[in-house]
Amino acid sequence: MSSKEDINCFESMYRSGHTPWDTGRPDKNLKEYLASLVSPGAKVLEIGCGTGDNAIFMARTGLKVTATEIVPMALQKAVEKAKKKSVNVNFLLRDIMEKDISGRPFDMAFDRGCFHHFDSLQKRRKFAQRISYHLREEGSWLSLIGNADDTRPGKGPPRLKALEVVEAVEPFFEILFLKSSYFDSNQDPPPRCWVLLGKKRKGAPLKATP
Numbered sequence: 545m546s547s548k549e550d551i552n553c554f555e556s557m558y559r560s561g562h563t564p565w566d567t568g569r570p571d572k573n574l575k576e577y578l579a580s581l582v583s584p585g586a587k588v589l590e591i592g593c594g595t596g597d598n599a600i601f602m603a604r605t606g607l608k609v610t611a612t613e614i615v616p617m618a619l620q621k622a623v624e625k626a627k628k629k630s631v632n633v634n635f636l637l638r639d640i641m642e643k644d645i646s647g648r649p650f651d652m653a654f655d656r657g658c659f660h661h662f663d664s665l666q667k668r669r670k671f672a673q674r675i676s677y678h679l680r681e682e683g684s685w686l687s688l689i690g691n692a693d694d695t696r697p698g699k700g701p702p703r704l705k706a707l708e709v710v711e712a713v714e715p716f717f718e719i720l721f722l723k724s725s726y727f728d729s730n731q732d733p734p735p736r737c738w739v740l741l742g743k744k745r746k747g748a749p750l751k752a753t754p
């Protein structure tokens with residue numbers, strides 16, 4: 545998928561209201577790990593923030609949050625939610641694959657369901673490299689990723705094998721853990737996910753090679 549195709553695809557899902565990932569609350573996996581990764585005042589970058597619940601949650605814990613999206617409608621909802629809750633998040637309409645995000649280096653990056661939609665090793669590597677570029681040395685990346693061990697029938701989040709995650713991420717990050725879990729979901733049963741925690745490698749490559 546090219547970025548233009550990504551925008552069109554996600555835009556039509558937001559327009560139709562078919563956004564099963566959008567639970568209206570922060571994901572329990574993020575809640576479980578956040579405090580052990582960064583302290584209040586740290587700079588966090590969220591990629592693919594959707595309608596903003598995770599970004600707003602992180603900002604409420606005292607983090608300085610920059611959150612990006614490629615779909616204007618989703619970002620607008622996120623801005624409105626944050627305003628309503630009087631929470632300060634730097635929301636940006638930006639494609640990290642195309643343009644740098646101001647504010648680097650960040651202490652931590654987070655994505656829920658963004659990395660996993662890239663449909664080739666080359667694109668996933670590029671995404672991992674772009675995350676790494678925006679982090680300080682030894683900065684953390686927490687990612688929630690669809691899991692190929694999910695045997696539920698029908699559609700759901702893209703499902704990656706552990707090896708597909710590792711191949712893309714390892715050149716840029718030490719993998720501290722890759723743990724099988726479940727997305728926080730309104731679906732029953734919830735989709736399985738991987739919880740990836742990476743630490744940016746010293747001297748991580750500045751380019752992604754296929």
Ligand SMILES: C[S@@+](CC[C@H](N)C(=O)[O-])C[C@H]1O[C@@H](n2cnc3c(N)ncnc32)[C@H](O)[C@@H]1O
Nearest residue numbers: 554565592593594613614615639640656657658
């Ligand atoms: C499965 S949704 C998850 C949204 C949000 N993280 C959540 O958990 O509710 C993936 C999101 O990533 C966004 N996205 C896809 N590619 C992106 C990119 N290159 N940069 C920023 N956002 C992107 C999509 O528009 C979509 O909102």
